[in-house]
Amino acid sequence: MNNISQNMTPKERISEYFKGNEVDRLPYVLMLGETAAKYAGVKVKDYYFNVDLMVEVEKYAIRELGAESAISKLTLRGIAEAIGSKIKYTEDSISYVEEFILDDYSKLGSLKLIDPYKDGRIPIVLEGLKRLQKEVGDFVPVGTDIAAPVSLAALVRGADKLLRDFRKNKEELHTLLEYLTECNLIFVKTVYDNFGIACGIDDPFISGNLISYKVFEEFGKPYLEKTIDGIYKITGQKPGLHICGKTKHLWNDIGNMNIGNFSVDNCEDIGELKQAIGNKVCIVGNVEPVDTLRYGSVDDIYREVKTCIEKASDSPKGYIAGPGCQMPIDTPIENIRAFGDAVKKYSKGAKIGTKCI
Numbered sequence: 001m002n003n004i005s006q007n008m009t010p011k012e013r014i015s016e017y018f019k020g021n022e023v024d025r026l027p028y029v030l031m032l033g034e035t036a037a038k039y040a041g042v043k044v045k046d047y048y049f050n051v052d053l054m055v056e057v058e059k060y061a062i063r064e065l066g067a068e069s070a071i072s073k074l075t076l077r078g079i080a081e082a083i084g085s086k087i088k089y090t091e092d093s094i095s096y097v098e099e100f101i102l103d104d105y106s107k108l109g110s111l112k113l114i115d116p117y118k119d120g121r122i123p124i125v126l127e128g129l130k131r132l133q134k135e136v137g138d139f140v141p142v143g144t145d146i147a148a149p150v151s152l153a154a155l156v157r158g159a160d161k162l163l164r165d166f167r168k169n170k171e172e173l174h175t176l177l178e179y180l181t182e183c184n185l186i187f188v189k190t191v192y193d194n195f196g197i198a199c200g201i202d203d204p205f206i207s208g209n210l211i212s213y214k215v216f217e218e219f220g221k222p223y224l225e226k227t228i229d230g231i232y233k234i235t236g237q238k239p240g241l242h243i244c245g246k247t248k249h250l251w252n253d254i255g256n257m258n259i260g261n262f263s264v265d266n267c268e269d270i271g272e273l274k275q276a277i278g279n280k281v282c283i284v285g286n287v288e289p290v291d292t293l294r295y296g297s298v299d300d301i302y303r304e305v306k307t308c309i310e311k312a313s314d315s316p317k318g319y320i321a322g323p324g325c326q327m328p329i330d331t332p333i334e335n336i337r338a339f340g341d342a343v344k345k346y347s348k349g350a351k352i353g354t355k356c357i
Contacts, residue, residue: 010068010140017350018282018318026313026347026356028321028340029263029284033073034094035327036061044329045089048073051124055131062140065333066340069141072128074121076147076202079183080155082120083111093329100158105172114183116190129195142195145240146187148203149180149223150211156180159205166215177223185230198237201227207245207265221253232258240284244325248272255280266324271311278315285312286324287339294328298338305342306357313347314355321347 007024008016014027037047040060046053054072061067077097081087084101102108116122125144132142147155153176154162165173188199205211206220224241231239238260245265247254254262255277263284264273270286277283287293287304296304305321312319321343327336347356 009138011138013068014141014320017352020352022349022351024348024350025344026309026319026321026350028068028343029323030061030065030067030069030336030339031289031323031326032061032065032067032336033071033075033326035329035331036065036067038092038329039065039333043091044093044095045091048075048089048095048121049124051127051131054124054128055135058132059136062136065336067140069143070132070136072125072132072142072144074125074144074146074187076151076204077155078121078125079114079146079152079180079187082114082116082122082187083156083183085156097155097158100156100161102156102176103158103161105169105176108172108176108179111179113179114186116187122187122190126190126194129191129197133195143197143200144191145200145202146184146227148201148206148220148227149177149184150220151203151205152180152184153177154205162205163211166211166219170218173219177219181223181226181230184227185234188231189234192235196235198231198235198239200240200242201231201259202242204244206250207243207247208249209245213249216250216253225257228258242284242325248276251276261318261320263322264324269311270308274312274315274319278312278317278319280317282318282320283312283315284320284322286322289323289325289327289331293323293335293339294331296335298334301335301338302342302345305339306346309343309346310355310357313350313357314353316353318352 013023017023034044037044037057040057042053058070085097086099087095088098089095191197240261241259242263261282261284264286266286266288292300292304
């Protein structure tokens with residue numbers, strides 16, 4: 001057993017952990033994103049559009065909140081905006097789609113493939129990745145992510161229309177999903193060619209809270225797998241995948257996808273996830289972000305972090321502690337710090353396949 005220094009950088013820790021070596025404690029992810037802007041005294045809208053401020057926010061999150069990664073955040077809406085959906089940016093909250101570009105399928109043929117060097121916020125995201133790699137890339141992993149095709153379709157078509165499309169416009173929807181997959185992979189290739197980074201994937205719309213397994217099989221799974229396999233072909237790296245909401249009925253499918261890790265929402269049991277697919281992929285999660293991290297006490301956070309580590313730290317392909325989803329804006333700073341402190345307390349001497357406590 002290789003003993004590693006107790007003063008590892010986050011980048012060293014995660015590298016050694018996945019080599020199978022013992023490390024000082026488990027890696028963790030905070031899932032902050034825009035949440036961190038307000039703590040650093042930056043308006044969320046400025047975080048989205050000012051590279052200098054975005055970089056300072058990410059550095060603040062590392063220095064003051066204990067973040068173990070840095071992200072140049074495209075957001076779920078980034079590719080949709082590059083395609084033509086209009087995004088509303090407010091001073092102090094997360095952006096949202098104000099106008100969907102594809103309100104009618106008659107417009108589908110006129111949609112062009114994205115130009116990552118010109119369209120939407122993508123040039124800002126690319127500059128952010130460049131700056132973050134230079135300024136913090138030796139200390140923490142740097143990344144970005146994309147919305148998977150079905151979730152992206154909801155952002156160019158509108159959720160209500162997309163739900164009808166699953167029944168009434170299947171042929172057009174398949175054409176749209178092929179197009180969105182291609183747009184996603186253009187961004188993926190640009191990021192990898194410039195920075196050697198494999199994008200992560202978010203796919204909230206395929207959760208069991210929104211669609212049936214039958215719809216997932218027909219529309220969600222094929223294009224999610226095309227995206228995952230496309231990332232692996234371009235980068236040689238297996239991407240991470242996060243899905244909000246109920247996913248237990250998808251675990252067998254997810255476990256057989258070419259992903260490096262799966263981040264599960266807090267509505268599922270991480271111990272059950274470990275038993276289902278922990279021998280296939282690294283699992284991530286899943287402290288409750290609202291009731292526990294946003295509104296709970298420090299003791300609540302310690303208790304739930306400990307429970308997750310007890311259930312999942314011996315997962316055969318590894319375990320990364322984290323929230324079940326992105327931390328809400330206005331989560332108390334002391335709660336964010338308590339999460340990291342609890343991981344440090346309860347996961348000393350972490351090693352893949354070995355229970356920490």
